[in-house]
Amino acid sequence: MAERTTIIxxxxxMDKLYSALIVANGSLAMGMEASxxxxxxxLQRLTKKGLEKGPLxxxxxxxxxxxxxxxxxxxxxxVDLERLLSDFHDLGGKIIACEMxxxxxxxxxxxxxxxxxxxxxxxxxxxxxxxxxxxxxxx
Amino acid sequence: xxxxxxxxxxxxxxxxxxxxxxxxxxxxRKASPGDIIEVVGTHPASRKEIPMALEALxxxxxxxxxxxxxxxxxxxx
Numbered sequence: 001m002a003e004r005t006t007i008i009x010x011x012x013x014m015d016k017l018y019s020a021l022i023v024a025n026g027s028l029a030m031g032m033e034a035s036x037x038x039x040x041x042x043l044q045r046l047t048k049k050g051l052e053k054g055p056l057x058x059x060x061x062x063x064x065x066x067x068x069x070x071x072x073x074x075x076x077x078x079v080d081l082e083r084l085l086s087d088f089h090d091l092g093g094k095i096i097a098c099e100m101x102x103x104x105x106x107x108x109x110x111x112x113x114x115x116x117x118x119x120x121x122x123x124x125x126x127x128x129x130x131x132x133x134x135x136x137x138x139x
Numbered sequence: 140x141x142x143x144x145x146x147x148x149x150x151x152x153x154x155x156x157x158x159x160x161x162x163x164x165x166x167x168r169k170a171s172p173g174d175i176i177e178v179v180g181t182h183p184a185s186r187k188e189i190p191m192a193l194e195a196l197x198x199x200x201x202x203x204x205x206x207x208x209x210x211x212x213x214x215x216x
Binding site for chain 2: 022026028077079084090
């Protein structure tokens with residue numbers, strides 16, 4: 001069995017989502033398996049049209065900071081979150097949606113991008129992947 | 140490099156982390172055993188990281204030429 005990276009995506013901040021997806025895609029590219037467990041603010045990014053809506057974790061400045069960072073990222077030719085997510089999916093990464101978060105936040109399955117979600121679960125589903133993972137992160 | 144038959148070429152010039160690595164992995168997944176894939180890129184870190192990924196994937200690095208900001212890597216699937 002290949003080594004695995006398992007990441008809890010708790011934050012919905014744009015920059016932190018970048019970190020999670022870049023680490024996950026790097027893992028897949030280097031021959032590992034990868035699981036992303038989306039919970040709390042992270043899960044909101046998987047709602048329809050929610051992916052790019054996250055604020056910057058620091059210096060968001062009512063959107064001005066995010067706009068500036070996005071502009072610099074585009075200049076450096078950093079790909080968008082949509083592309084990172086589709087690469088993650090194409091390379092066989094697994095996405096788990098936290099059902100407790102859905103209940104707390106009143107998110108229904110049809111509010112989420114169901115085509116991207118491989119499993120619906122709780123902490124046990126995360127632990128099942130995390131217990132054998134070489135890399136585990138909470139972002 | 141005279142008698143190497145390249146099966147697939149990937150152009151990741153101008154692309155940055157993690158795209159070159161990801162594109163290498165995508166191409167390797169699609170290829171058949173024995174295929175030679177050539178990657179051209181300009182991202183310095185990827186020039187060292189692609190060989191690391193190839194090693195982890197058990198694929199053979201055929202060549203790594205050029206400079207850090209303009210390189211060509213060939214590998215066999």
